[in-house]
């Protein structure tokens with residue numbers, strides 16, 4: 001393990017490589033849920049294939065959802081960015097844009113079915129006459145969809161919403177395929193499931209730190225502020241996912257941004273941000289398909305801005321877009337859980353979110 005002395009290697013290995021120690025820190029087995037991502041994706045895809053008769057292609061497609069239930073929409077937007085003839089808008093709020101109308105299709109995604117912003121936007125979509133589909137494990141969203149005859153996908157209950165990513169993204173992909181709105185998704189999902197299975201085995205908890213790049217990166221992030229950069233519209237959602245998983249699983253502050261936009265503002269901020277050496281640790285999510293112009297931007301950004309900050313590149317795997325973006329997501333999900341272990345926190349509870357929801361209800 002580069003950069004570590006023998007004592008540190010012993011501590012890291014004790015925390016990350018000892019199964020008993022891991023399960024003491026992770027009693028609800030978040031890591032086990034992360035490595036099941038490919039199975040959840042396959043099951044979610046199949047649920048979407050059973051959605052009823054196809055609506056005509058929409059003027060706009062909207063995805064409503066907050067936090068762990070909204071990220072599926074961000075991923076979908078990136079996947080479809082340059083391949084469908086309708087815009088995809090992700091709504092993470094109570095209200096909808098004024099232009100929403102009867103020619104639009106809305107996926108309302110809430111794992112619990114009880115998230116007030118999503119419920120409010122779902123009602124607004126109904127008032128606007130949009131065609132709605134709900135994706136949920138139950139709660140008020142399921143009750144309302146049932147009562148109003150709105151088609152809904154029932155996903156299995158009992159998971160932390162952010163661990164149910166495959167169940168939240170999969171049904172939308174399955175529906176788009178069944179409705180004939182986009183080509184090639186069946187092959188992409190098949191490839192993604194196979195690639196993610198293989199990567200889960202390579203980066204999973206049983207693989208010792210010395211051979212496990214996800215554990216090694218988690219070690220490098222201890223005590224640092226992670227800055228996650230994406231290089232494209234496709235991987236933008238993966239960078240956001242990294243940030244939110246670092247927040248919720250590892251309980252740390254983190255930031256994210258995307259090229260080329262960050263070259264027009266954030267790059268200047270590094271003039272002072274890079275000064276306290278050892279504070280920031282940059283993770284760049286790389287894609288073998290990054291165009292040469294982007295690669296050049298990255299090289300220049302390193303030289304003119306990033307200075308002494310630690311810098312790590314994480315590469316996408318697979319051929320199709322879905323494999324590429326989800327391989328980046330999987331790596332980040334595992335890093336966030338391993339960092340939780342190194343921070344000696346249980347990755348599953350999100351006490352501040354629970355408390356906030358409780359206080360808003362009362």
Ligand code: F6R
Nearest residue numbers: 067068069110111112115161162
């Ligand atoms: C919890 C999590 C949160 C929730 C969010 C919305 O694991 O990731 O970000 O996803 O508070 O709740 P749901 O998903 O139930 O609509």
